[in-house]
Amino acid sequence: MSTSLPDRATISLTVSACLATVLEVDVGTISETQLFKEDLNADSLHLVEFSYEIERIFSEMTGDFTVNDEDLATLKTVGDTVNYVFAVLHR
Amino acid sequence: MLPIAVDAMGGDNAPQAILAGALQAAELGIPIVLIGPNDLAGVGSLQLIAATEVIEMHEDAASSVRRKKDSTLVVAANAVREGKASAMISAGNTGATMASALLRMGRISGVQRPAIATAIPVPGSTPCVLIDSGANAEVQADWLVQFAQMGTVYSRRRFGVEAPRIGLLSIGEEPGKGDSLRKEAYELLSNESGLNFIGNVEGRDMMTGVVDVVVTDGFTGNVALKTIEGTIKTVVKSLFAAFASSPENQVHADALMPALLPMYEVFDPDTYGGAILLGVNGVCIISHGSSSARAILNGIKCAQEMVEVGMVEEIRAAIAAATLSN
Structure with a gap:
């Protein structure tokens, strides 16, 4: 297990790929400015799956990564999530 | 066949009833792996995967x-995902069982939307499949079409109904009956090839043998299911009270018992062992919280059967075919 921290670009690619898998869409259609609900039609179940996968993937990459339940509710866009993951990993 | 992962700690009667059911299944030759704490007593010769949380x-x-992440439910779902088990069964927290299966099996x-399919007893006939009986409180009309497709596969593979009759649960048989969700779903189901859609059905139809798969949202389905369970329980209790109300009645009841007991078995939820979560990449049996050893045994048997007939693969093929044709 690697403990080196991913840079922002890697986090962005990983988050987009994860979301594309959950929503069953092409990763090329996802951009950081998109809103989960309004632009990507993600519903609550998608977001549960997405947050679970984000935790799993970044925990495997870094050894430990948790999305706080309260913080989860504040993430509205793909970019919010990328920034959140970056901030948690690099704090 | 890979073993069936049994959550040893799930349910009101865990671990004793779960272990007893699992041991009975193992005696029948069904491979079992228990998921529970390392120091779990009464495991016998059964294989155990350790999980420290419940x-x-x-x-x-x-x-x-x-x-x-080290709970018995998550570890059980992981065992299926990682190819250490062929199916999972739990009598624990229903929502968490669904979430574990969804998040770990995918x-x-x-x-x-995955949906819960429950077998509703029909005297003298094959059980009726109620889907969704509790996974999705709010649904969209097109999800109900998928529930019908998954319910069709389940009815066929579990109960041998070749062309299951699909009914949409509503408040009247006519197409115009029901709320906007039911009306939209009616249209979609009518236009969907590959489904034997017979139209709207009412709650009273579920136990009469006129329909094989009843499709509805999880809220309505759960209310219907609990109403049926409660009604059966009350009727049985009242019958036994009437039998015991006088020595003369008891004598008559004793004479009737050979005819009544098989009927009781048809109505007993333990006979079916639990509901099944359809739409995930693995077999997941959700047993009642109050499951007895017999219920667990029958749930394990159901899991084994669903693995052996390749139900997940068949649902995958049915959904793929329906997606292609639309």
Whole structure:
């Protein structure tokens, strides 16, 4: 297990790929400015799956990564999530 | 066949009833792997995968699955995902069981929402499949079409109904009956090839043999299911009270018992062993919280049967075919 921290670009690619898998869409259609609900039609179940996968993937990459339940509710866009993951990993 | 992962700690009667059911299944030659604490007593010769945590009945489904990664439920679902088990069964927290299966096994590609299918007893006939009986409180009309497709596969593979009759649960048989969701779903189901859609059905039809798969949202389905269970329980209790009300009645009851007991078995939820979560990449049996050893045994048998007939693969094929044709 690697403990080196991913840079922002890697986090962005990983988050987009994860979301594309959950929503069953092409990763090329996802951009950081998109809103989960309004632009990507993600519903609550998608977001549960997405947050679970984000935790799993970044925990495997870094050894430990948790999305706080309260913080989860504040993430509205793909970019919010990328920034959140970056901030948690690099704090 | 890979073993069936049994959550040893799930349910009101765990671990004793779960272990007893699992041991009975093993005696029948069904491979079992228990999921529970390392020091679990009474395991006998059964294989055990250690899990240090338990998700309690009252805990929130999604967050408990995310936080308790070494819980029996999550470890059981992981065992299926990682190819250590062929199926999972739990009598524990229903929401957490669904969440574990969904998050660890994953959804079948194209499935919008997994749904719970429950066998409703029909005297003298094959059981009726009620789907969704509790997974999705709010649904969209097109999800109901997928529930019908998955319910069709389940009815066929579990109960041998070649062309299951699909009914949409509503408040009247006419197409115009029901709310906007039911009316939209009626249209979609009518236009969907490959389904034997017979139209709207009412709650009273579920136990009469006129329909094989009843499709509805999880809220309505759960209310219907609990109403049936409660009614049966009350009727049986009243009957036994009437039998015991006088020595003369008891004598008559004793004479009737050989005819009544098989009927009781048809109505007993333990006979079916639990519901099944359809739409995930694995067999997941959700047993009643109050499951007895017999219920667990029958749930394990159901899991084995669903693995052996390749039900998940068949649902995957059915959903893929329906997606292609639309």
